Amino acid sequence: DADVTQTPRNRITKTGKRIMLECSQTKGHDRMYWYRQDPGLGLRLIYYSFDVKDINKGEISDGYSVSRQAQAKFSLSLESAIPNQTALYFCATSEQGDGNTIYFGEGSWLTVV
Amino acid sequence: LAKTTQPISMDSYEGQEVNITCSHNNIATNDYITWYQQFPSQGPRFIIQGYKTKVTNEVASLFIPADRKSSTLSLPRVSLSDTAVYYCLVVPDKLIFGTGTRLQVFP
Numbered sequence: 001d002a003d004v005t006q007t008p009r010n011r012i013t014k015t016g017k018r019i020m021l022e023c024s025q026t027k028g029h030d031r032m033y034w035y036r037q038d039p040g041l042g043l044r045l046i047y048y049s050f051d052v053k054d055i056n057k058g059e060i061s062d063g064y065s066v067s068r069q070a071q072a073k074f075s076l077s078l079e080s081a082i083p084n085q086t087a088l089y090f091c092a093t094s095e096q097g098d099g100n101t102i103y104f105g106e107g108s109w110l111t112v113v
Numbered sequence: 114l115a116k117t118t119q120p121i122s123m124d125s126y127e128g129q130e131v132n133i134t135c136s137h138n139n140i141a142t143n144d145y146i147t148w149y150q151q152f153p154s155q156g157p158r159f160i161i162q163g164y165k166t167k168v169t170n171e172v173a174s175l176f177i178p179a180d181r182k183s184s185t186l187s188l189p190r191v192s193l194s195d196t197a198v199y200y201c202l203v204v205p206d207k208l209i210f211g212t213g214t215r216l217q218v219f220p
Contacts, residue, residue, distance in 0.1 A: 004156075033208060042200065042212035043157070059209065090156045102149075102208070104156025 003027045004105035006091050012111045013081050021076045021108050023091030029103075030096040032074035034058075034066060037088045037107075046089075049074055050096070081112040117201045122215040131188040133214050135201030138182050146177060146184045149200045151213070157200060161186070191218050 004025045013019045023032065030051045035043040045058030047066040055066060063085060065077045078085055091105040119135040137146065145164050149157035161168055163175040163184070174187040188195055200213040 035210070042198075043210040045208055045210075048208065088154065092156065101147075101159040101162075102157075104158070107154065107156055 004091055004093055004103055006089075006105040006108045008108060009106065010109045012113060014113055015082055016080050019078045019081050019110065021089055021091075021110070023074045023076070023105060025072050025074075025091075025093045025103075027093055027103060028071075029093040030071065031094045031100075032068065033092040033094075033102070034064075034074065034076045035090040035092065035104075036060065037090065039088075043090065046076065078110075078112075081110075083112045086110060086112045117203055117209075117211055119199075119201050119211070119214045121212065122217070124217050124219065125191055126219050127192055128190050131191050131195070131216060131218075133186045133188075133199055133201075133216070134183055135186070136183045137201070137203045140181050140203055144181075144203045146175065146181075147202045147204055148173070148175065148184075148186045149202065149210070151198045151200065157210070160199070188216075191216075193218050193220065 007022045033048040034046040036046055037043045044060050046064050047058050048056050049068045052068050067075050089108045092102045094100045094102045117135050117137045125131045145162055147162040148160045150160050151157040161170055161173050161175045163177050165177050168175045176185040196218045198213040198215050200210045
């Protein structure tokens with residue numbers, strides 16, 4: 001079983017719809033992250049959370065929101081999806097402290113039509 | 114924030130050694146240099162991390178000069194399966210991956 005699980009793995013949604021991507025981890029890590037990757041490009045940080053009560057914006061937070069429901073759960077929401085949010089989304093985790101390895105989930109493909 | 118710069122792409126042949134250099138001129142005293150590998154449609158995975166001098170593991174070596182303003186990831190005797198994107202990160206930072214270096218290994 002994967003240590004970082006994302007659901008759904010694939011989703012097609014319509015413009016203007018609300019969509020939530022969920023992430024859960026069994027590694028016991030305090031830190032969780034959401035990244036976005038567009039085809040052929042690098043990863044961009046959307047939001048990150050260093051513990052349950054901590055939420056921080058990343059490089060490209062506009063149009064997104066997050067919720068840290070528990071240490072193991074971090075969800076990403078698109079309140080009103082638009083086509084240019086079509087991308088591969090990754091959830092990731094790491095231990096508390098600096099310089100620790102980041103562990104990624106398998107990714108969630110989101111297509112907004 | 115420490116910004117990293119690395120080549121967009123590199124080509125190599127099987128069996129060759131590949132060196133990918135990353136520059137991080139504004140690295141801070143408490144920053145580590147970390148490299149990740151990403152295959153298509155998969156999340157990046159950790160390769161190696163170092164603070165200074167040289168670090169070696171079963172996959173790669175990482176060379177960091179004394180001024181720490183750059184680092185070089187060395188992949189010995191690459192194979193086709195090493196075709197991937199390689200990211201250099203400076204941590205702690207805002208966990209910015211950037212565009213990485215796309216390595217293509219040919220037979």
